[in-house]
Amino acid sequence: MKVMVGGTFDPLHDGHKRLITRSFELAGKEGRVTIGLTTDHFASRKSHPVKVYSVRKFLLEKYIKECGFSAQYEIEPLNDRYGSAASEDFDALVVSEETLPIAREINVMRHEKGKQKVDIHQITCVLAEDNRWISSTRIYKGEIDEHGRLLQLK
Numbered sequence: 426m427k428v429m430v431g432g433t434f435d436p437l438h439d440g441h442k443r444l445i446t447r448s449f450e451l452a453g454k455e456g457r458v459t460i461g462l463t464t465d466h467f468a469s470r471k472s473h474p475v476k477v478y479s480v481r482k483f484l485l486e487k488y489i490k491e492c493g494f495s496a497q498y499e500i501e502p503l504n505d506r507y508g509s510a511a512s513e514d515f516d517a518l519v520v521s522e523e524t525l526p527i528a529r530e531i532n533v534m535r536h537e538k539g540k541q542k543v544d545i546h547q548i549t550c551v552l553a554e555d556n557r558w559i560s561s562t563r564i565y566k567g568e569i570d571e572h573g574r575l576l577q578l579k
Contacts, residue, residue, distance in 0.1 A: 427515035428452045428496075429543075431461030431503050432524075433468050433561065435475045437484050438571035440521065440551040440559045445488065447548050448519045452496035459515065460485065461503035473565035478502070507531055510543075517544040523558075 430448040434441050448458045462482055468475040475481075482500055489498060501509065506527050510518055511534040520528045525547050532542045550558040553573030563569050567576055 426452050426456040426517060427459070428456060428517045428519060429459045429461065429508075429510050429513075429515050430519045431463070431508055431510070433463040433471065433475060433481070434485055435468070435481050436561060436564055436571050437481075437488060438551075438559050438561065438564060439573060442488065443548050443551055444519060444521060445485075446492065446494075447546065449489075449492070449494040449496050449498075451517055451519065451546060454495040456496040458494075458496055458498040459509070459513075460498060460500045461508040461510070462500050463503045467504055471561075473562055507534065511535060512538065512540065514540075515543060517546055519546045519548065521548055522550050 428448045428451050430444055432441060432444070445460070452458045462478065462485065465478050485500060507530070510531045518528050518531065525545070528545045532545070535542055551573060553559050553563070553569045554575045557563070559569060559573040564571055569575055
């Protein structure tokens with residue numbers, strides 16, 4: 426199965442890891458995962474600082490290798506909300522609760538282009554100790570760490 430997933434992945438937290446892991450599970454041993462990684466320009470819209478593309482790509486590849494996933498993968502630059510998901514042939518798109526509306530937009534775009542709609546697999550967001558979503562913004566604010574543990578605010 427060909428699976429797509431996308432994001433900024435900075436910092437790479439437990440929610441991102443669930444998203445990536447689910448993508449590889451769906452792809453299966455003989456499948457392929459395409460990971461759209463936001464470019465520096467596209468990531469600059471974030472409300473917090475973001476590591477440069479090359480560092481984020483390195484850390485993402487390190488995580489994938491540590492997990493020992495068997496499916497093949499590629500990481501491609503993501504210059505907008507849709508990337509190649511709007512036009513390339515693939516079977517499934519893995520998203521979080523937060524990005525589900527974008528997945529639906531992608532299927533509308535695909536339909537308008539005469540492309541087959543793809544299956545959307547939504548993961549549940551990982552909760553921190555305070556039962557709120559783990560997010561990069563919260564991590565950068567110093568509220569939680571990448572595992573959702575509460576930090577002492579200064």
